[in-house]
Amino acid sequence: MPKSLHSERHVMIAKALADQRRLKGLTQTQVAKAMGRHQPFIANIESGERRIDLVELLDIGAIIDLDVEALVRRLRKPLSEK
Template identity: 35%
Template sequence: MRVEKSVYRVENFVLFRLIKQCRTEAGLTQGQFAQALERPQSFASDIERGSRRLDLVQLRDICKVLGIGLVEFVQRYEAELSLEEAGK
């Protein structure tokens, strides 16, 4: 099995798209989102553009700010991935 560089994998694009979708659903601008995370606005922009990798702790913090549980977020992520893979 050949493993692609993770930054270019479809899984990452789905993750960053879902974070943006949840931010929008939470009614937050990128600036408000970044401020709640105590990070610069560029941090939020980098996440949504897919140019920043996240670890589990950061993802958990993001979920808290967005008002979604980590488990619920992962379930939504898996559902989005299934749709993405079905569309191939």
């Protein structure tokens, strides 16, 4: 099993965050500022260089209007069903 930082599920999270942020017309800097962080924090999450914890996921999700519950349901499906 690959390390979770580079797992398919981690890639799905990073992609969902980046896609939704862009869909909302927000920059990484705007999202980071809303969280009291610097832009590299968001860049590192979206690029897969940094893991995101649940609280951060919920915080970013609220900022970018991401349905975190739907994302979790997709992550829980067996990989063969995705």
